[in-house]
Amino acid sequence: MSEEKILDIRDLDITFQTTAGAVHAIRDVNIDLYRGETVAIVGESGSGKSVTMRAAMGILAKNAVINHGNIEFRYCHDDGTAEKVDILTKDKKWIRRHINGKRIAMIFQDPMTSLDPTMQIGRQIMEGMIWHYHTPKKEAYRKAVQLLDEVGIENAEKCMKAYPHQLSGGMRQRVVIAIALACNPDLLICDEPTTALDVTIQAKIIELIRRVQKERGLSVVYITHDLGVVAKVADYVNVMYAGKIVEKGKSNEIFYDPRHPYTWGLLSAMPDLDTDDDRLCTIPGSPPNLLHEKAGDAFAPRNVYALAIDDKLDPPMFQITDSHCAATWLLDPRAPRVEMPTELKRKIERMKKEAEQYGGEL
Numbered sequence: 001m002s003e004e005k006i007l008d009i010r011d012l013d014i015t016f017q018t019t020a021g022a023v024h025a026i027r028d029v030n031i032d033l034y035r036g037e038t039v040a041i042v043g044e045s046g047s048g049k050s051v052t053m054r055a056a057m058g059i060l061a062k063n064a065v066i067n068h069g070n071i072e073f074r075y076c077h078d079d080g081t082a083e084k085v086d087i088l089t090k091d092k093k094w095i096r097r098h099i100n101g102k103r104i105a106m107i108f109q110d111p112m113t114s115l116d117p118t119m120q121i122g123r124q125i126m127e128g129m130i131w132h133y134h135t136p137k138k139e140a141y142r143k144a145v146q147l148l149d150e151v152g153i154e155n156a157e158k159c160m161k162a163y164p165h166q167l168s169g170g171m172r173q174r175v176v177i178a179i180a181l182a183c184n185p186d187l188l189i190c191d192e193p194t195t196a197l198d199v200t201i202q203a204k205i206i207e208l209i210r211r212v213q214k215e216r217g218l219s220v221v222y223i224t225h226d227l228g229v230v231a232k233v234a235d236y237v238n239v240m241y242a243g244k245i246v247e248k249g250k251s252n253e254i255f256y257d258p259r260h261p262y263t264w265g266l267l268s269a270m271p272d273l274d275t276d277d278d279r280l281c282t283i284p285g286s287p288p289n290l291l292h293e294k295a296g297d298a299f300a301p302r303n304v305y306a307l308a309i310d311d312k313l314d315p316p317m318f319q320i321t322d323s324h325c326a327a328t329w330l331l332d333p334r335a336p337r338v339e340m341p342t343e344l345k346r347k348i349e350r351m352k353k354e355a356e357q358y359g360g361e362l
């Protein structure tokens with residue numbers, strides 16, 4: 001993997017001011033991303049995945065307050081030279097001109113939220129090139145046809161003239177990917193990119209993202225609660241709970257040697273071929289209300305393995321390997337020895353066996 005760091009999120013801490021009070025949405029988040037790498041951020045709804053990446057794109061809501069932290073992005077100028085910029089110090093105008101849709105592109109769950117229903121596909125792909133690079137119209141047209149071809153749309157010329165409603169869901173998501181690639185970004189953020197699609201199309205879109213990533217040396221961040229997708233794509237995984245990263249590591253560390261009870265819960269809830277639905281365990285309870293912060297570990301009320309200290313002190317990150325760490329008091333040397341649930345152990349063994357059959361890939 002390349003040593004060129006594209007994104008470096010350090011100690012990011014964000015609160016939203018609302019009429020009901022302050023919502024502490026992001027707590028001391030750290031994420032690194034190198035060129036060509038894929039990092040996944042997983043967690044239940046409301047855990048802070050999207051806010052973290054919206055901060056990285058410089059598009060936080062007006063009521064967001066950055067308590068502390070910085071987001072260093074390797075910004076590549078049009079002449080190929082690069083400098084590190086702190087996204088959080090840049091104004092909206094600079095971000096719009098230089099970052100959004102140019103160096104960082106985003107793909108959302110529902111393609112219709114990114115597509116303009118009243119505009120032909122071709123124009124939507126050409127728009128970014130014309131706005132960001134002043135590409136002449138004819139050249140932008142030619143490049144747009146090429147992009148549609150690249151994302152696997154068969155009759156690209158015809159598609160250029162079509163409107164979004166004339167395409168299937170899968171085709172629309174391909175168009176969204178073409179738009180995202182149009183300005184040759186360094187970083188692609190995929191926010192639940194396949195959730196709205198049916199399973200066979202999901203696999204094709206993931207394969208497409210993987211292919212363009214490899215061909216273009218793109219860095220990709222996946223935001224998802226679907227661990228099945230994560231297993232297929234991610235080099236590194238960050239597990240988020242209540243605005244905090246509670247476990248992070250290489251994909252195989254998170255899937256084969258998870259240490260945080262929340263990660264155990266997420267993995268236990270992940271369907272696999274041998275689990276019948278009746279035995280799928282969901283995590284008891286629901287995510288906390290971030291308006292009312294409690295002392296100690298935010299996950300404690302839902303954690304059957306919680307220790308007395310969990311109600312008093314938030315656990316620090318315990319290092320397991322160079323790349324793997326988890327914030328749970330169970331990893332403290334003084335804690336009683338607690339093993340992951342037997343059912344999960346069996347599931348992990350099955351995953352390992354399956355992976356061996358497919359040449360070691362998760």
Ligand SMILES: Nc1ncnc2c1ncn2[C@@H]1O[C@H](COP(=O)(O)OP(=O)(O)OP(=O)(O)O)[C@@H](O)[C@H]1O
Nearest residue numbers: 016023025044045046047048049050051052061290
């Ligand atoms: N503008 C805002 N004002 C107040 N609270 C906000 C705002 N934006 C986000 N939040 C809160 O911040 C928390 C994190 O939200 P975020 O959208 O990042 O979650 P998520 O993990 O991406 O969830 P999902 O999977 O549902 O998209 C949530 O509690 C959300 O309600």
